[in-house]
Amino acid sequence: MGTHLKPDFAKRGKALKKMMAEKDLDAVMTSSQNEILYYTGYIGLKDDRLFMIFPLDGRPKLAVSPLSNEAKKFYPEIVYMEKFADVLACLKPYKAVGYDERAVSIMVYQELNKLKIRLQPATDALEALRIAKDAYEIEQIRKAAAITGKVLASVSERLVGRSEKEIADALEIGYRKMGTESAYDSIVCAGSNTQFVHHAPAAKIVGGKDAVMIDTAAKVNGYCCDVTRIFFRRMDAKRRKLYEDVKHIKDEITGIIKAGAACKDIEDFYRSLLRKKGYPVVHSFGHGVGLSVHEPTGDVLKENAVITIEPGVYIKNFAGFRVEDTVVVKKGKADVLSGMIPIT
Amino acid sequence: MGTHLKPDFAKRGKALKKMMAEKDLDAVMTSSQNEILYYTGYIGLKDDRLFMIFPLDGRPKLAVSPLSNEAKKFYPEIVYMEKFADVLACLKPYKAVGYDERAVSIMVYQELNKLKIRLQPATDALEALRIAKDAYEIEQIRKAAAITGKVLASVSERLVGRSEKEIADALEIGYRKMGTESAYDSIVCAGSNTQFVHHAPAAKIVGGKDAVMIDTAAKVNGYCCDVTRIFFRRMDAKRRKLYEDVKHIKDEITGIIKAGAACKDIEDFYRSLLRKKGYPVVHSFGHGVGLSVHEPTGDVLKENAVITIEPGVYIKNFAGFRVEDTVVVKKGKADVLSGMIPIT
Numbered sequence: 001m002g003t004h005l006k007p008d009f010a011k012r013g014k015a016l017k018k019m020m021a022e023k024d025l026d027a028v029m030t031s032s033q034n035e036i037l038y039y040t041g042y043i044g045l046k047d048d049r050l051f052m053i054f055p056l057d058g059r060p061k062l063a064v065s066p067l068s069n070e071a072k073k074f075y076p077e078i079v080y081m082e083k084f085a086d087v088l089a090c091l092k093p094y095k096a097v098g099y100d101e102r103a104v105s106i107m108v109y110q111e112l113n114k115l116k117i118r119l120q121p122a123t124d125a126l127e128a129l130r131i132a133k134d135a136y137e138i139e140q141i142r143k144a145a146a147i148t149g150k151v152l153a154s155v156s157e158r159l160v161g162r163s164e165k166e167i168a169d170a171l172e173i174g175y176r177k178m179g180t181e182s183a184y185d186s187i188v189c190a191g192s193n194t195q196f197v198h199h200a201p202a203a204k205i206v207g208g209k210d211a212v213m214i215d216t217a218a219k220v221n222g223y224c225c226d227v228t229r230i231f232f233r234r235m236d237a238k239r240r241k242l243y244e245d246v247k248h249i250k251d252e253i254t255g256i257i258k259a260g261a262a263c264k265d266i267e268d269f270y271r272s273l274l275r276k277k278g279y280p281v282v283h284s285f286g287h288g289v290g291l292s293v294h295e296p297t298g299d300v301l302k303e304n305a306v307i308t309i310e311p312g313v314y315i316k317n318f319a320g321f322r323v324e325d326t327v328v329v330k331k332g333k334a335d336v337l338s339g340m341i342p343i344t
Numbered sequence: 345m346g347t348h349l350k351p352d353f354a355k356r357g358k359a360l361k362k363m364m365a366e367k368d369l370d371a372v373m374t375s376s377q378n379e380i381l382y383y384t385g386y387i388g389l390k391d392d393r394l395f396m397i398f399p400l401d402g403r404p405k406l407a408v409s410p411l412s413n414e415a416k417k418f419y420p421e422i423v424y425m426e427k428f429a430d431v432l433a434c435l436k437p438y439k440a441v442g443y444d445e446r447a448v449s450i451m452v453y454q455e456l457n458k459l460k461i462r463l464q465p466a467t468d469a470l471e472a473l474r475i476a477k478d479a480y481e482i483e484q485i486r487k488a489a490a491i492t493g494k495v496l497a498s499v500s501e502r503l504v505g506r507s508e509k510e511i512a513d514a515l516e517i518g519y520r521k522m523g524t525e526s527a528y529d530s531i532v533c534a535g536s537n538t539q540f541v542h543h544a545p546a547a548k549i550v551g552g553k554d555a556v557m558i559d560t561a562a563k564v565n566g567y568c569c570d571v572t573r574i575f576f577r578r579m580d581a582k583r584r585k586l587y588e589d590v591k592h593i594k595d596e597i598t599g600i601i602k603a604g605a606a607c608k609d610i611e612d613f614y615r616s617l618l619r620k621k622g623y624p625v626v627h628s629f630g631h632g633v634g635l636s637v638h639e640p641t642g643d644v645l646k647e648n649a650v651i652t653i654e655p656g657v658y659i660k661n662f663a664g665f666r667v668e669d670t671v672v673v674k675k676g677k678a679d680v681l682s683g684m685i686p687i688t
Contacts, residue, residue, distance in 0.1 A: 045544055046638070069658070070540035099450075106445040106453045107465070169520040175516060176513040176520075185389040191647045198413035200389055201370070283411060293391070314413070 005136040012039055012129075013060070018340045020098065027094040028054045028122060029087075029112075029148040029275055032103040034291035035126060036062065037222050044068055045100045045164050051081070063087045084111050084139045091115055099121030132302040137166060138289065138328055140223035140335050141306055145326060147178050147218040148227050156231045159212050164201035167214070175218050181225035184293045187215035194320040197282060197312065203208050204256050207243055211243075224293040227338045228306045228324035246321045247343060249311040253285055257327060259303035259336035266301075270311060278326075279313045286310050287316040290327055305329040306337070349480040353464055356383055356473075357404070362468050364400050364442065372398045372466060373456075377500040378445040378635035379470060380406065381566050386419045388412055397427070397434045406430045417634045422578045427544040428455050435459055441484035443468030474634055476646040481634065482672055484567035486681050489564040489670060491522050492571050493685040500568075500575045503556050508532040508545035512556070519562050527568035534629060534662050541626060541656065552577055555587075570652045572668035590665045591615045591687060594656040597629055601671060601678035602652040604668075605648035610645075614655060623657045628655050633670055650675045650681070 020028060029051060030036065036052045037043050042062055044050065054060040062100055063081040064071045064097070071078045079086055091097055101121040105114075112119055146174035151174030158169060168186045169307065175182050189199040204211055211232040218226035230243060253270055270285035286308040288295030297307050307329060312322030321341060327334040354537030360466040364372060364619045373395060374380065380396045381387050386406055388394065388605065398404040407423040407430060408415045423430055435441055438461055445465040450455075456463055476487070495518030503511060512530045519526050533543040535554035550556055555576040561569035574587060597614055614629035630652040632639030641651050652671060667687060 043359040043544065045542055046530070047528055048542065065542070067541040070537075076659050101454070102449040106443075106450060107447050109450045110445075123451070165523065169523065172525075173517045173520050176516050179509065179513065181516075184391055187389070193414075198389055198392065198409070199414055209675065218360070256458070282413075326492055333684075 003113045005139050007038075007041060007136050009039060009041060010098040011134075013054075016054060016126075016187070017310065019129060020054075021199070023098060023120065023122070025096045025098040025120060025122070025160075026056045027091065028098040028126070029089065029091060030054075030100045030103065031108065032100050034222070035100065038130060038291060040075050042071070043222065044071070047154055047245075051087050051188050053087070054204060055094065063090065064218075082189060082340055084108070087113055088112070091117065096120060096128050098125065100126055120339065128294050128298065129289060131296065131298050131302045133290060133306050133328070134304070137223060138306065138337075140220045140303065141225055141289065141328075142328060143223035144180070144218045144220040145227070147175065147180055148216065148225050148274070148338065149222065150220065151175055151178070152214065152216065152227070152229060154260060156229075159206045160208050160233070161205060163203050163205050164190055164199075165203060167212070168201035168216075171214070171216050178218070180218045180220055181191070183217045183226065184217040187213070187228075189213050189320075192317065192319065195271060195314050195316060196320060197314060197320070197322075200307075201227050211235060211239060211319065213320065215322065216326065217326070222291050224289055224291070225326045225338060226289050226293055226310075226324060227326060227341055228310060228322045229343060230321055230323065231344065240287050242313060242319065243277070243321045245277050246311050246313055246323055250309055250323050250325070253311065254325070254327065254334050254336065257309065257329060258300065258306075258332050259301055259329050263297050263301065265297055274311070274313065278297075279342060283310075284314060286324075301329045303331060306334055309334070347482050351382075352478060353383060353385060355478075357474050357523060359399075359400060360470075361400055362500075363473060367430065367442060367464065367465070367466070367469060369440045369442040369464060370400045371435065371440075372442040372470070373442045374398075374447065374470065375452065376470075377514060379444065381517065381557050383508065384419050384462055386415070387566065387687065388415070391548050393425075395431050397431070399438065406438060407434065407436050413502050426569070428452070432456070432459055435461065440464060442463050444470055450639070451565065451649060468640075471640050475632060475640065476643050476648045477634060477650050477672070478648070481567060482650065482681075483568055484564045485633065485670060485672075488527065488562045488564040488567055488569035489571070489682040490517050490561065490684065491519065491524055492563065492569050492682065494572060495519055495562065496558065496560065496571070496685060500573075501557070503550045503575055504554075504577070506550055506554050508534055508543075508548050508550070510536070511550070512545035512558070512560075515558070515560050522562070524562045524564055527561045527563040527570065530558065531559050531572075532560075533664075534659065536663065539658050539660060541658060541660060541664070541666075545616070555579060555583060555663065555665075557664065559666065561670070566635050568633055569670045569682060570637055570654075570687060571669060571670060572654060572666045573685060573687060574665055574667065576686065586657060586659070586663065587665045589621050589623070590657055592659065594653055594667050596668070597653050598669070598671065598680065601645065601651075601673060602676050603645055603673050605645045607641050607643055607645065613679065619656070626656060626658050627654075630668075647673060647674045647675060653678070674676070
């Protein structure tokens with residue numbers, strides 16, 4: 001997908017090295033495909049096993065399987081990993097290595113422990129560096145939002161009579177036809193299934209009186225969007241009231257999003273709005289989005305952080321409504337990237 | 345997808361308990377979605393964080409996020425995991441717990457270490473239990489092969505003029521239209537890109553003289569197939585020779601597959617066939633397939649193990665050919681599950 005902006009790897013690497021210097025690390029090792037894409041631009045197949053070794057001095061190395069015998073076309077500093085000892089050899093020169101403790105498996109950790117180096121968990125520090133997005137990243141998420149809108153508009157034309165699973169498949173087909181893919185397994189729930197927050201689309205056929213909740217988004221050049229919309233032909237007064245309340249809460253929260261706002265304050269505000277209406281709190285107001293669909297927001301919202309705003313109310317044996325936008329945090333306001341996707 | 349066979353969870357659980365007794369474990373913990381599906385039938389969304397605690401005595405517990413507030417509909421013994429301490433509480437009664445060291449992250453391991461229990465790596469032992477497939481499992485893989493064949497037949501009608509990426513997307517669209525999905529990122533490589541074993545489909549447009557290598561398969565009810573086929577309009581003599589050699593080697597290997605055969609002998613035979621023709625050895629003859637697309641084969645082939653046979657020859661700056669079938673190991677022979685997919 002063409003773009004006039006390009007990722008600035010030099011700038012990202014510089015920020016990583018600053019973090020490493022602060023934490024007294026002389027290298028970082030990660031097996032996260034997202035981190036590797038962020039710092040090197042390298043993207044392989046989803047099942048590829050990759051390790052990046054990022055030194056304080058010098059260029060990062062990428063260890064890949066010998067089956068990725070094309071890797072050098074895309075990134076020059078490739079180490080072909082016949083066995084894990086080839087990764088250990090890359091780490092040997094370093095004294096203190098940060099690693100992503102949420103992605104690295106125990107098996108790898110036990111191998112790392114054979115080296116006489118200081119190993120330091122660094123997932124939080126690594127994720128913090130990716131919270132504020134650059135212009136290139138925001139453009140990808142904006143494109144993902146636009147594609148999500150187009151696919152949702154087309155698929156939502158015909159919901160009644162199709163199963164939840166068929167609708168989820170139609171969304172994936174829509175994304176693929178536009179050369180993208182879904183950012184996560186789409187959630188499609190109809191009627192009483194809307195009470196389930198993370199419902200896996202099933203055989204249930206959408207009826208004419210069913211509201212359908214669709215949580216779906218495209219991924220563009222690795223960057224995820226995250227959107228939830230409600231579709232229906234008619235809605236009874238009780239459900240309508242609940243739905244209007246959720247939309248109102250979404251607008252209220254969107255109104256207080258700005259660079260410098262404390263996430264705890266936003267969360268407290270969200271919970272107070274729910275409680276005021278007598279609704280249970282089931283999940284938080286939102287989360288960060290980027291190369292991963294769930295990223296941290298940080299304690300205080302940074303300018304150019306991309307987050308979701310997704311109030312949700314779920315009433316047992318009745319219905320649930322969640323409405324979700326992806327927004328970029330600006331000075332004094334939120335810029336709603338998914339704003340072009342109509343909310344009925 | 346309907347089937348007259350059903351998974352026999354009681355039998356699978358019994359085999360697991362036998363392994364646990366042999367290894368002196370009184371519980372097994374795993375966060376592998378495949379293991380969880382195998383023993384409980386539970387399947388959620390791909391990004392769900394799940395933990396199964398399988399005790400030597402009693403029924404396995406499944407720890408899920410509170411957002412999976414539908415889980416009890418599908419599996420009775422659900423623990424809603426507000427924090428990881430809820431998983432630790434489930435493990436407290438046990439003295440010796442086996443875990444899957446390849447799936448469990450360091451972060452989780454460090455939590456587990458807070459308990460005064462003996463932790464024992466068990467990935468190999470767990471995977472060994474899933475090598476020989478039951479009739480239900482073989483039926484799913486057979487269905488996956490049939491769907492793969494239909495989708496490949498349809499997509500391969502129009503390759504010239506489309507990009508590798510468009511062809512890969514068309515395969516996913518085909519699988520989704522049949523209510524399934526791809527078992528792994530399809531590999532589509534055209535012309536000289538066939539020299540790359542794990543090529544990620546790119547913008548390259550297939551030309552009339554290009555051979556196209558497609559490594560793709562459907563997944564049915566969690567079960568993967570794994571197939572590679574070569575498509576072309578015409579092929580020059582040099583490439584034709586290479587391609588015929590690879591097909592011949594595949595037939596030779598298929599001929600020696602049978603229950604009781606030593607995998608080392610098959611691998612040695614494969615390598616000797618390659619060497620005899622002067623070809624380099626780039627990867628092994630095959631691997632196990634099941635809920636994961638790459639599974640162990642065991643040292644000696646078991647009856648009803650499902651494996652791939654996938655000889656591949658890759659010549660730098662020229663071309664590569666891999667032809668791959670998924671077969672079930674029987675007494676005295678291999679039953680080629682993907683045999684209905686024509687090899688041109």
